[in-house]
Amino acid sequence: MSSIKRRVPVHVLLIVAGVLSLFPLYWLFLTSLSPTQYVVRVPPEVVPRELTVSNYQRLFETTPIVRWLVNTIVIAGVITVFHLLFDSMAGYAFAKRRFPGKDVMFWLVVSTLTVPAQVTLIPVFFILRTLGLLDTYPGVILPGLADVFGVFLMKQFIQTLPSEYEHAARVDGASEWQVYRHIIVPLSRPALAVLAIFTFQRYWNAFIFPLVILRDPAKYPVQVGLATLQGEFNTDYGMLMTGAAVAALPLIAVFFAFQRYFIEGIRIGGVKG
Protein backbone atom coordinates (compact mmCIF):
# COMPACT_ATOMS: atom_id res chain seq x y z
CA MET A 1 0.00 0.00 0.00
CA SER A 2 2.70 2.45 0.98
CA SER A 3 4.60 1.70 -2.23
CA ILE A 4 1.48 2.52 -4.27
CA LYS A 5 1.15 5.81 -2.41
CA ARG A 6 4.79 6.58 -3.08
CA ARG A 7 4.22 5.98 -6.77
CA VAL A 8 1.44 8.53 -7.13
CA PRO A 9 3.78 11.55 -7.45
CA VAL A 10 5.83 9.61 -10.02
CA HIS A 11 2.72 8.94 -12.11
CA VAL A 12 1.67 12.58 -11.82
CA LEU A 13 5.10 13.74 -12.95
CA LEU A 14 5.17 11.32 -15.89
CA ILE A 15 1.64 12.20 -17.00
CA VAL A 16 2.49 15.92 -16.89
CA ALA A 17 5.63 15.28 -18.94
CA GLY A 18 3.60 13.18 -21.39
CA VAL A 19 0.92 15.83 -21.74
CA LEU A 20 3.56 18.52 -22.32
CA SER A 21 5.24 16.29 -24.88
CA LEU A 22 1.96 15.72 -26.71
CA PHE A 23 0.82 19.33 -26.40
CA PRO A 24 2.28 20.54 -29.73
CA LEU A 25 0.33 17.77 -31.44
CA TYR A 26 -2.85 18.80 -29.59
CA TRP A 27 -2.21 22.43 -30.51
CA LEU A 28 -1.79 21.40 -34.14
CA PHE A 29 -5.16 19.64 -34.30
CA LEU A 30 -6.90 22.32 -32.25
CA THR A 31 -5.66 25.11 -34.53
CA SER A 32 -6.69 23.14 -37.62
CA LEU A 33 -10.23 22.79 -36.23
CA SER A 34 -10.61 26.40 -35.05
CA PRO A 35 -12.44 29.12 -36.97
CA THR A 36 -9.97 31.70 -38.33
CA GLN A 37 -10.96 34.45 -35.90
CA TYR A 38 -10.09 32.21 -32.91
CA VAL A 39 -6.66 31.28 -34.28
CA VAL A 40 -5.22 34.76 -33.74
CA ARG A 41 -7.00 35.50 -30.44
CA VAL A 42 -5.01 37.04 -27.55
CA PRO A 43 -4.56 35.19 -25.27
CA PRO A 44 -4.87 31.93 -27.23
CA GLU A 45 -7.52 29.52 -25.96
CA VAL A 46 -6.30 26.10 -24.98
CA VAL A 47 -9.82 24.69 -24.65
CA PRO A 48 -11.87 25.18 -27.82
CA ARG A 49 -15.13 27.16 -27.80
CA GLU A 50 -16.15 26.30 -31.30
CA LEU A 51 -14.85 23.75 -33.80
CA THR A 52 -15.15 23.72 -37.57
CA VAL A 53 -13.90 21.67 -40.50
CA SER A 54 -13.81 24.69 -42.84
CA ASN A 55 -10.00 24.66 -42.92
CA TYR A 56 -10.14 21.03 -44.08
CA GLN A 57 -12.62 21.89 -46.84
CA ARG A 58 -10.43 24.78 -47.97
CA LEU A 59 -7.30 22.58 -47.88
CA PHE A 60 -8.83 19.81 -49.99
CA GLU A 61 -10.29 22.35 -52.46
CA THR A 62 -7.27 24.59 -52.98
CA THR A 63 -4.23 22.32 -52.62
CA PRO A 64 -3.15 18.99 -54.18
CA ILE A 65 -2.85 17.43 -50.69
CA VAL A 66 -4.67 14.24 -51.73
CA ARG A 67 -2.32 13.79 -54.66
CA TRP A 68 0.66 14.32 -52.31
CA LEU A 69 -0.66 11.71 -49.89
CA VAL A 70 -1.14 9.19 -52.70
CA ASN A 71 2.40 9.94 -53.95
CA THR A 72 3.78 9.35 -50.46
CA ILE A 73 1.91 6.08 -50.04
CA VAL A 74 3.24 4.86 -53.40
CA ILE A 75 6.84 5.98 -52.80
CA ALA A 76 7.09 4.80 -49.18
CA GLY A 77 5.10 1.64 -49.98
CA VAL A 78 7.27 0.56 -52.93
CA ILE A 79 10.48 1.28 -50.99
CA THR A 80 9.17 -0.75 -48.03
CA VAL A 81 8.18 -3.78 -50.14
CA PHE A 82 11.56 -3.91 -51.87
CA HIS A 83 13.43 -3.48 -48.58
CA LEU A 84 11.53 -6.41 -47.05
CA LEU A 85 12.51 -8.65 -49.96
CA PHE A 86 16.09 -7.50 -50.57
CA ASP A 87 17.13 -7.00 -46.94
CA SER A 88 15.87 -10.41 -45.82
CA MET A 89 17.69 -12.05 -48.76
CA ALA A 90 20.95 -10.24 -48.02
CA GLY A 91 20.52 -10.60 -44.27
CA TYR A 92 20.09 -14.36 -44.70
CA ALA A 93 23.22 -14.65 -46.87
CA PHE A 94 25.31 -12.59 -44.45
CA ALA A 95 23.97 -14.40 -41.38
CA LYS A 96 23.91 -18.04 -42.47
CA ARG A 97 25.88 -18.64 -45.66
CA ARG A 98 29.60 -18.84 -46.34
CA PHE A 99 30.97 -17.37 -49.55
CA PRO A 100 34.17 -15.65 -50.71
CA GLY A 101 34.07 -11.87 -50.24
CA LYS A 102 31.35 -12.00 -47.60
CA ASP A 103 33.38 -10.32 -44.87
CA VAL A 104 34.59 -7.53 -47.16
CA MET A 105 31.06 -6.86 -48.42
CA PHE A 106 29.58 -6.80 -44.95
CA TRP A 107 32.37 -4.60 -43.65
CA LEU A 108 31.72 -2.11 -46.47
CA VAL A 109 28.02 -2.10 -45.66
CA VAL A 110 28.55 -1.56 -41.93
CA SER A 111 31.21 1.10 -42.42
CA THR A 112 28.68 3.40 -44.11
CA LEU A 113 26.09 3.10 -41.33
CA THR A 114 27.26 6.29 -39.60
CA VAL A 115 27.80 8.33 -42.79
CA PRO A 116 25.30 11.22 -42.76
CA ALA A 117 22.90 10.83 -45.70
CA GLN A 118 23.57 14.42 -46.82
CA VAL A 119 27.11 13.38 -47.77
CA THR A 120 25.68 11.40 -50.69
CA LEU A 121 23.04 13.97 -51.63
CA ILE A 122 24.98 15.89 -54.32
CA PRO A 123 26.58 12.82 -55.98
CA VAL A 124 23.23 10.99 -56.00
CA PHE A 125 21.70 14.06 -57.65
CA PHE A 126 24.41 13.87 -60.37
CA ILE A 127 23.96 10.11 -60.85
CA LEU A 128 20.20 10.50 -61.23
CA ARG A 129 20.75 13.34 -63.72
CA THR A 130 23.07 11.10 -65.75
CA LEU A 131 20.48 8.30 -65.69
CA GLY A 132 17.75 10.75 -66.69
CA LEU A 133 15.84 10.00 -63.49
CA LEU A 134 15.57 13.50 -62.01
CA ASP A 135 11.97 14.49 -61.37
CA THR A 136 10.72 10.87 -61.64
CA TYR A 137 9.36 8.42 -59.07
CA PRO A 138 12.16 5.87 -59.72
CA GLY A 139 14.60 8.72 -59.01
CA VAL A 140 13.18 9.03 -55.49
CA ILE A 141 12.71 5.29 -54.95
CA LEU A 142 16.08 3.88 -56.09
CA PRO A 143 18.31 5.83 -53.65
CA GLY A 144 15.84 4.86 -50.92
CA LEU A 145 16.60 1.20 -51.61
CA ALA A 146 20.31 1.74 -51.01
CA ASP A 147 20.19 2.34 -47.27
CA VAL A 148 21.65 -0.62 -45.46
CA PHE A 149 20.09 -0.35 -42.00
CA GLY A 150 17.62 -3.13 -42.89
CA VAL A 151 20.37 -5.52 -44.02
CA PHE A 152 22.05 -5.05 -40.68
CA LEU A 153 18.77 -5.52 -38.79
CA MET A 154 17.84 -8.70 -40.70
CA LYS A 155 21.32 -10.18 -40.37
CA GLN A 156 21.30 -9.65 -36.60
CA PHE A 157 17.91 -11.32 -36.32
CA ILE A 158 18.46 -14.25 -38.71
CA GLN A 159 21.73 -15.06 -36.93
CA THR A 160 19.72 -15.97 -33.83
CA LEU A 161 17.55 -18.51 -35.70
CA PRO A 162 18.42 -22.20 -35.27
CA SER A 163 19.90 -23.81 -38.42
CA GLU A 164 18.24 -27.24 -37.98
CA TYR A 165 15.18 -26.37 -40.09
CA GLU A 166 17.35 -25.26 -43.00
CA HIS A 167 19.42 -28.45 -42.86
CA ALA A 168 16.31 -30.60 -42.62
CA ALA A 169 14.73 -28.83 -45.61
CA ARG A 170 17.90 -29.35 -47.67
CA VAL A 171 17.99 -33.03 -46.77
CA ASP A 172 14.38 -33.21 -48.02
CA GLY A 173 15.58 -31.81 -51.35
CA ALA A 174 14.44 -28.19 -51.02
CA SER A 175 16.14 -25.70 -53.36
CA GLU A 176 18.09 -22.77 -51.90
CA TRP A 177 15.29 -20.40 -52.85
CA GLN A 178 12.75 -22.67 -51.13
CA VAL A 179 14.87 -22.68 -47.97
CA TYR A 180 14.83 -18.89 -47.97
CA ARG A 181 11.16 -18.59 -48.92
CA HIS A 182 9.67 -21.34 -46.74
CA ILE A 183 12.03 -21.48 -43.75
CA ILE A 184 13.81 -18.14 -43.29
CA VAL A 185 11.03 -15.75 -44.26
CA PRO A 186 8.34 -17.25 -41.98
CA LEU A 187 10.75 -17.42 -39.03
CA SER A 188 11.81 -13.79 -39.61
CA ARG A 189 8.30 -12.39 -39.41
CA PRO A 190 8.87 -10.35 -36.19
CA ALA A 191 11.96 -8.65 -37.63
CA LEU A 192 10.22 -8.10 -40.97
CA ALA A 193 7.34 -6.36 -39.18
CA VAL A 194 9.80 -4.05 -37.42
CA LEU A 195 11.60 -3.37 -40.70
CA ALA A 196 8.33 -2.62 -42.51
CA ILE A 197 7.20 -0.11 -39.87
CA PHE A 198 10.59 1.60 -39.69
CA THR A 199 11.07 1.83 -43.44
CA PHE A 200 7.57 3.10 -44.09
CA GLN A 201 7.89 5.74 -41.38
CA ARG A 202 11.34 6.79 -42.60
CA TYR A 203 10.20 7.33 -46.18
CA TRP A 204 6.83 8.78 -45.23
CA ASN A 205 8.84 11.46 -43.41
CA ALA A 206 11.71 11.81 -45.93
CA PHE A 207 12.31 15.38 -46.99
CA ILE A 208 15.64 16.56 -48.36
CA PHE A 209 16.14 13.89 -51.06
CA PRO A 210 12.69 14.27 -52.65
CA LEU A 211 13.02 18.06 -52.29
CA VAL A 212 16.18 17.99 -54.38
CA ILE A 213 15.18 15.25 -56.84
CA LEU A 214 11.62 16.31 -57.72
CA ARG A 215 10.63 19.51 -59.57
CA ASP A 216 7.00 18.90 -60.54
CA PRO A 217 4.71 19.71 -57.57
CA ALA A 218 2.28 17.03 -58.79
CA LYS A 219 4.94 14.41 -57.93
CA TYR A 220 5.76 15.72 -54.46
CA PRO A 221 5.42 13.50 -51.42
CA VAL A 222 3.42 15.11 -48.64
CA GLN A 223 6.39 16.47 -46.61
CA VAL A 224 7.72 18.45 -49.56
CA GLY A 225 4.17 19.56 -50.29
CA LEU A 226 3.80 20.77 -46.70
CA ALA A 227 6.98 22.82 -47.02
CA THR A 228 5.55 24.56 -50.09
CA LEU A 229 2.32 25.26 -48.17
CA GLN A 230 4.51 26.94 -45.56
CA GLY A 231 5.71 29.31 -48.28
CA GLU A 232 2.26 29.83 -49.78
CA PHE A 233 0.19 30.33 -46.61
CA ASN A 234 3.00 31.95 -44.64
CA THR A 235 0.77 33.42 -41.93
CA ASP A 236 -2.43 31.45 -42.56
CA TYR A 237 -1.74 29.27 -39.54
CA GLY A 238 -5.11 27.52 -39.62
CA MET A 239 -4.45 26.28 -43.14
CA LEU A 240 -0.87 25.26 -42.35
CA MET A 241 -1.87 23.31 -39.25
CA THR A 242 -4.61 21.59 -41.25
CA GLY A 243 -2.09 20.49 -43.87
CA ALA A 244 0.20 19.22 -41.13
CA ALA A 245 -2.70 17.43 -39.41
CA VAL A 246 -3.67 15.61 -42.59
CA ALA A 247 -0.06 14.55 -43.10
CA ALA A 248 0.24 13.41 -39.47
CA LEU A 249 -2.93 11.32 -39.21
CA PRO A 250 -1.91 8.30 -41.32
CA LEU A 251 1.31 7.73 -39.35
CA ILE A 252 -0.44 8.23 -36.02
CA ALA A 253 -2.97 5.59 -37.11
CA VAL A 254 -0.13 3.26 -38.10
CA PHE A 255 1.48 3.88 -34.72
CA PHE A 256 -1.63 2.92 -32.78
CA ALA A 257 -2.14 -0.17 -34.92
CA PHE A 258 1.46 -1.42 -34.70
CA GLN A 259 2.72 0.30 -31.52
CA ARG A 260 4.40 -2.88 -30.28
CA TYR A 261 6.64 -3.03 -33.36
CA PHE A 262 7.75 0.60 -33.04
CA ILE A 263 8.96 -0.02 -29.51
CA GLU A 264 10.42 -3.43 -30.41
CA GLY A 265 12.18 -1.82 -33.38
CA ILE A 266 14.08 0.59 -31.17
CA ARG A 267 15.17 -2.25 -28.93
CA ILE A 268 16.44 -4.33 -31.86
CA GLY A 269 17.64 -1.61 -34.18
CA GLY A 270 18.44 1.32 -31.91
CA VAL A 271 17.45 4.96 -32.37
CA LYS A 272 17.23 5.72 -36.06
CA GLY A 273 16.12 9.27 -36.80
Add this chain to the structure above:
Amino acid sequence: MTAALRRHGWSYLFVLPTFSLFVVFTLLPVAQGLVLSLQDARVTGGSFIGLANFGTLADDPVFRQALGNTVLYATVVVAAQVTLALIVASLIQPLGTKSRVFYRALFYLPLVNSAILVAIVWRWIFNPNPFGLANATLGVFGVGPFLWIGSSDQALLAVILSAVLTIPGGGVVLYSAAMGSLPRELYEAADLEGAGPFAKWRHITVPLLRPTTLYLVVVYTILAFQVFERVYIMTNGGGPNNATITIVQLIYSTAFQFGRYGLASAMAVVLFLMAMVVAVVQFRSLRTDVEY
Protein backbone atom coordinates in the same frame (compact mmCIF):
# COMPACT_ATOMS: atom_id res chain seq x y z
CA MET B 1 35.77 -20.30 -61.05
CA THR B 2 32.64 -21.96 -62.42
CA ALA B 3 32.75 -24.48 -59.59
CA ALA B 4 32.92 -21.66 -57.06
CA LEU B 5 30.08 -19.87 -58.83
CA ARG B 6 27.98 -23.03 -58.79
CA ARG B 7 28.68 -23.54 -55.10
CA HIS B 8 28.22 -19.94 -54.07
CA GLY B 9 25.94 -18.69 -56.84
CA TRP B 10 22.88 -18.59 -54.58
CA SER B 11 24.72 -16.59 -51.94
CA TYR B 12 25.70 -13.98 -54.52
CA LEU B 13 22.15 -13.90 -55.89
CA PHE B 14 20.84 -13.25 -52.38
CA VAL B 15 23.14 -10.28 -51.78
CA LEU B 16 23.16 -8.99 -55.37
CA PRO B 17 20.11 -6.65 -55.35
CA THR B 18 20.98 -4.91 -52.09
CA PHE B 19 24.69 -4.80 -52.70
CA SER B 20 24.49 -3.39 -56.23
CA LEU B 21 22.05 -0.66 -55.11
CA PHE B 22 24.35 0.03 -52.16
CA VAL B 23 27.38 0.37 -54.45
CA VAL B 24 25.63 2.68 -56.95
CA PHE B 25 23.72 4.89 -54.53
CA THR B 26 25.85 4.89 -51.37
CA LEU B 27 29.42 3.66 -51.83
CA LEU B 28 30.21 5.42 -55.14
CA PRO B 29 28.45 8.64 -54.03
CA VAL B 30 30.57 8.77 -50.87
CA ALA B 31 33.71 8.43 -53.02
CA GLN B 32 32.41 10.90 -55.58
CA GLY B 33 31.55 13.35 -52.81
CA LEU B 34 35.19 13.29 -51.70
CA VAL B 35 36.34 13.90 -55.30
CA LEU B 36 33.83 16.73 -55.80
CA SER B 37 35.07 18.46 -52.65
CA LEU B 38 38.45 18.84 -54.40
CA GLN B 39 36.90 20.36 -57.53
CA ASP B 40 35.63 23.77 -58.47
CA ALA B 41 32.40 22.03 -59.53
CA ARG B 42 29.67 24.41 -60.64
CA VAL B 43 26.56 23.98 -62.80
CA THR B 44 28.77 24.09 -65.89
CA GLY B 45 31.39 21.54 -64.73
CA GLY B 46 34.66 22.12 -62.93
CA SER B 47 38.33 21.41 -62.52
CA PHE B 48 40.59 19.97 -59.80
CA ILE B 49 41.61 22.65 -57.30
CA GLY B 50 43.06 20.60 -54.44
CA LEU B 51 42.06 21.71 -50.97
CA ALA B 52 41.09 25.23 -52.07
CA ASN B 53 37.42 24.68 -51.20
CA PHE B 54 38.37 23.96 -47.61
CA GLY B 55 40.44 27.16 -47.52
CA THR B 56 37.41 29.07 -48.81
CA LEU B 57 35.28 27.53 -46.06
CA ALA B 58 37.80 28.38 -43.32
CA ASP B 59 37.64 32.05 -44.38
CA ASP B 60 33.89 32.16 -44.92
CA PRO B 61 32.07 33.82 -41.99
CA VAL B 62 28.74 32.24 -43.02
CA PHE B 63 30.22 28.73 -42.92
CA ARG B 64 31.87 29.45 -39.57
CA GLN B 65 28.50 30.65 -38.31
CA ALA B 66 26.85 27.45 -39.62
CA LEU B 67 29.52 25.29 -37.98
CA GLY B 68 29.18 27.15 -34.66
CA ASN B 69 25.37 26.97 -34.73
CA THR B 70 25.42 23.27 -35.56
CA VAL B 71 27.85 22.43 -32.75
CA LEU B 72 25.98 24.60 -30.24
CA TYR B 73 22.63 23.06 -31.25
CA ALA B 74 24.06 19.53 -31.01
CA THR B 75 25.72 20.12 -27.63
CA VAL B 76 22.67 21.58 -25.91
CA VAL B 77 20.12 19.27 -27.53
CA VAL B 78 22.10 16.06 -26.97
CA ALA B 79 22.86 16.90 -23.33
CA ALA B 80 19.18 17.64 -22.72
CA GLN B 81 17.91 14.59 -24.61
CA VAL B 82 20.20 12.08 -22.92
CA THR B 83 19.51 13.53 -19.46
CA LEU B 84 15.75 13.61 -20.02
CA ALA B 85 15.73 10.06 -21.38
CA LEU B 86 17.69 8.80 -18.37
CA ILE B 87 15.44 10.56 -15.86
CA VAL B 88 12.19 9.46 -17.49
CA ALA B 89 13.39 5.85 -17.92
CA SER B 90 14.50 5.79 -14.26
CA LEU B 91 11.07 6.99 -13.15
CA ILE B 92 9.29 4.42 -15.31
CA GLN B 93 11.46 1.46 -14.31
CA PRO B 94 10.08 0.66 -10.82
CA LEU B 95 6.48 0.76 -12.09
CA GLY B 96 4.59 -2.34 -13.22
CA THR B 97 4.94 -3.77 -16.72
CA LYS B 98 1.62 -2.30 -17.84
CA SER B 99 2.59 1.22 -16.75
CA ARG B 100 5.98 0.86 -18.41
CA VAL B 101 4.42 -0.16 -21.72
CA PHE B 102 1.94 2.70 -21.48
CA TYR B 103 4.55 5.38 -20.78
CA ARG B 104 6.97 4.14 -23.43
CA ALA B 105 4.19 4.47 -26.00
CA LEU B 106 3.12 7.85 -24.62
CA PHE B 107 6.61 9.27 -24.96
CA TYR B 108 7.22 7.67 -28.33
CA LEU B 109 4.02 8.89 -30.01
CA PRO B 110 5.17 12.49 -30.69
CA LEU B 111 8.25 11.09 -32.44
CA VAL B 112 6.42 9.32 -35.26
CA ASN B 113 5.80 12.72 -36.82
CA SER B 114 8.08 14.09 -39.50
CA ALA B 115 10.65 16.79 -38.85
CA ILE B 116 8.76 19.06 -41.27
CA LEU B 117 5.49 18.68 -39.42
CA VAL B 118 7.12 19.21 -36.04
CA ALA B 119 8.88 22.31 -37.36
CA ILE B 120 5.64 23.76 -38.74
CA VAL B 121 3.97 23.38 -35.34
CA TRP B 122 6.93 24.92 -33.48
CA ARG B 123 7.05 27.82 -35.95
CA TRP B 124 3.43 28.46 -35.06
CA ILE B 125 4.18 28.20 -31.31
CA PHE B 126 7.20 30.53 -31.52
CA ASN B 127 5.65 33.08 -33.88
CA PRO B 128 6.48 36.67 -32.82
CA ASN B 129 2.86 37.78 -32.34
CA PRO B 130 1.16 38.08 -28.93
CA PHE B 131 -1.17 35.23 -29.98
CA GLY B 132 1.82 32.92 -30.35
CA LEU B 133 1.63 30.18 -27.73
CA ALA B 134 5.16 30.72 -26.40
CA ASN B 135 4.57 34.45 -25.95
CA ALA B 136 1.14 33.92 -24.41
CA THR B 137 2.51 31.34 -21.94
CA LEU B 138 5.37 33.57 -20.86
CA GLY B 139 2.96 36.51 -20.78
CA VAL B 140 1.13 34.79 -17.91
CA PHE B 141 4.32 35.34 -15.89
CA GLY B 142 4.63 38.91 -17.13
CA VAL B 143 7.55 38.16 -19.43
CA GLY B 144 7.81 39.10 -23.09
CA PRO B 145 6.46 39.17 -25.76
CA PHE B 146 9.56 38.08 -27.65
CA LEU B 147 10.29 38.20 -31.36
CA TRP B 148 11.63 34.62 -31.30
CA ILE B 149 12.12 33.42 -34.89
CA GLY B 150 11.87 37.04 -36.06
CA SER B 151 14.96 38.15 -34.12
CA SER B 152 18.59 37.36 -34.84
CA ASP B 153 19.24 36.98 -31.09
CA GLN B 154 16.39 34.62 -30.25
CA ALA B 155 15.85 32.57 -33.40
CA LEU B 156 18.47 29.93 -32.59
CA LEU B 157 17.16 29.75 -29.02
CA ALA B 158 13.68 29.03 -30.37
CA VAL B 159 15.04 26.29 -32.64
CA ILE B 160 16.99 24.72 -29.76
CA LEU B 161 14.02 24.97 -27.37
CA SER B 162 11.77 23.26 -29.91
CA ALA B 163 14.10 20.24 -29.81
CA VAL B 164 14.74 20.29 -26.06
CA LEU B 165 11.05 20.48 -25.15
CA THR B 166 10.31 17.03 -26.59
CA ILE B 167 10.86 13.92 -24.47
CA PRO B 168 13.23 11.68 -26.50
CA GLY B 169 11.07 8.56 -26.63
CA GLY B 170 13.66 6.40 -28.39
CA GLY B 171 16.20 7.06 -25.65
CA VAL B 172 13.59 6.28 -22.98
CA VAL B 173 12.88 2.91 -24.61
CA LEU B 174 16.57 2.01 -24.90
CA TYR B 175 17.41 3.03 -21.32
CA SER B 176 14.35 1.22 -20.09
CA ALA B 177 15.37 -1.98 -21.90
CA ALA B 178 18.93 -1.71 -20.58
CA MET B 179 17.73 -1.19 -16.99
CA GLY B 180 15.67 -4.36 -17.23
CA SER B 181 18.80 -6.44 -17.72
CA LEU B 182 21.08 -5.02 -15.00
CA PRO B 183 22.44 -7.62 -12.54
CA ARG B 184 20.45 -7.72 -9.28
CA GLU B 185 23.34 -8.79 -7.03
CA LEU B 186 24.84 -5.30 -6.79
CA TYR B 187 21.52 -3.86 -5.67
CA GLU B 188 21.09 -6.60 -3.05
CA ALA B 189 24.59 -5.89 -1.74
CA ALA B 190 23.80 -2.18 -1.59
CA ASP B 191 20.56 -2.95 0.27
CA LEU B 192 22.55 -4.84 2.89
CA GLU B 193 24.73 -1.78 3.38
CA GLY B 194 21.62 0.35 3.78
CA ALA B 195 21.99 2.44 0.63
CA GLY B 196 18.96 4.63 -0.24
CA PRO B 197 17.23 4.61 -3.64
CA PHE B 198 19.05 7.71 -4.90
CA ALA B 199 22.47 6.41 -3.82
CA LYS B 200 21.79 3.13 -5.62
CA TRP B 201 20.69 5.00 -8.75
CA ARG B 202 23.69 7.32 -8.67
CA HIS B 203 26.37 4.71 -7.88
CA ILE B 204 25.04 1.53 -9.51
CA THR B 205 22.42 2.25 -12.18
CA VAL B 206 24.03 5.26 -13.88
CA PRO B 207 27.53 3.73 -14.15
CA LEU B 208 26.14 0.40 -15.41
CA LEU B 209 24.17 2.21 -18.10
CA ARG B 210 27.32 3.76 -19.54
CA PRO B 211 27.29 1.75 -22.81
CA THR B 212 23.70 2.85 -23.50
CA THR B 213 24.58 6.44 -22.61
CA LEU B 214 27.53 6.40 -24.99
CA TYR B 215 25.44 4.89 -27.76
CA LEU B 216 22.73 7.53 -27.32
CA VAL B 217 25.24 10.39 -27.18
CA VAL B 218 26.79 9.25 -30.46
CA VAL B 219 23.54 8.60 -32.32
CA TYR B 220 21.85 11.78 -31.09
CA THR B 221 24.97 13.84 -31.86
CA ILE B 222 25.23 12.54 -35.42
CA LEU B 223 21.50 13.20 -35.89
CA ALA B 224 21.81 16.69 -34.38
CA PHE B 225 24.71 17.50 -36.72
CA GLN B 226 22.24 16.89 -39.56
CA VAL B 227 19.62 19.37 -38.31
CA PHE B 228 17.93 20.88 -41.34
CA GLU B 229 14.12 20.76 -41.44
CA ARG B 230 13.66 22.79 -38.24
CA VAL B 231 15.83 25.58 -39.60
CA TYR B 232 14.44 25.38 -43.12
CA ILE B 233 10.85 25.65 -41.90
CA MET B 234 10.99 27.58 -38.60
CA THR B 235 13.33 30.31 -39.84
CA ASN B 236 12.96 30.25 -43.64
CA GLY B 237 16.31 28.55 -44.13
CA GLY B 238 18.65 30.41 -41.84
CA GLY B 239 16.84 33.16 -40.00
CA PRO B 240 17.62 36.88 -39.79
CA ASN B 241 21.36 37.53 -40.45
CA ASN B 242 21.93 33.76 -40.79
CA ALA B 243 21.18 33.47 -37.07
CA THR B 244 20.08 29.84 -37.34
CA ILE B 245 22.02 28.66 -40.38
CA THR B 246 23.36 25.12 -40.02
CA ILE B 247 25.76 23.01 -42.08
CA VAL B 248 23.11 20.98 -43.89
CA GLN B 249 21.03 24.09 -44.59
CA LEU B 250 24.15 25.70 -46.09
CA ILE B 251 24.99 22.55 -48.12
CA TYR B 252 21.48 22.65 -49.53
CA SER B 253 21.50 26.33 -50.50
CA THR B 254 25.12 26.33 -51.74
CA ALA B 255 24.51 23.34 -54.02
CA PHE B 256 20.90 23.60 -55.11
CA GLN B 257 20.26 27.34 -55.03
CA PHE B 258 23.69 28.67 -56.01
CA GLY B 259 25.00 25.69 -58.04
CA ARG B 260 28.38 25.56 -56.26
CA TYR B 261 28.51 21.78 -55.98
CA GLY B 262 32.23 21.55 -55.19
CA LEU B 263 32.07 23.97 -52.29
CA ALA B 264 28.92 22.28 -50.95
CA SER B 265 30.65 18.88 -51.21
CA ALA B 266 33.53 20.23 -49.12
CA MET B 267 30.97 21.17 -46.44
CA ALA B 268 29.55 17.64 -46.66
CA VAL B 269 33.05 16.26 -46.11
CA VAL B 270 33.39 18.42 -42.99
CA LEU B 271 30.05 17.02 -41.76
CA PHE B 272 31.25 13.49 -42.57
CA LEU B 273 34.45 14.04 -40.57
CA MET B 274 32.49 15.43 -37.61
CA ALA B 275 30.31 12.31 -37.57
CA MET B 276 33.37 10.09 -37.88
CA VAL B 277 35.17 11.76 -34.98
CA VAL B 278 32.13 11.18 -32.77
CA ALA B 279 31.86 7.52 -33.86
CA VAL B 280 35.57 6.89 -33.23
CA VAL B 281 35.39 8.48 -29.79
CA GLN B 282 32.53 6.12 -28.95
CA PHE B 283 34.44 3.10 -30.24
CA ARG B 284 37.53 3.95 -28.20
CA SER B 285 35.71 4.63 -24.96
CA LEU B 286 33.73 1.41 -25.35
CA ARG B 287 36.98 -0.50 -25.80
CA THR B 288 38.37 0.89 -22.56
CA ASP B 289 35.04 0.34 -20.83
CA VAL B 290 35.22 -1.22 -17.39
CA GLU B 291 33.54 -4.61 -17.04
CA TYR B 292 31.27 -4.94 -14.04
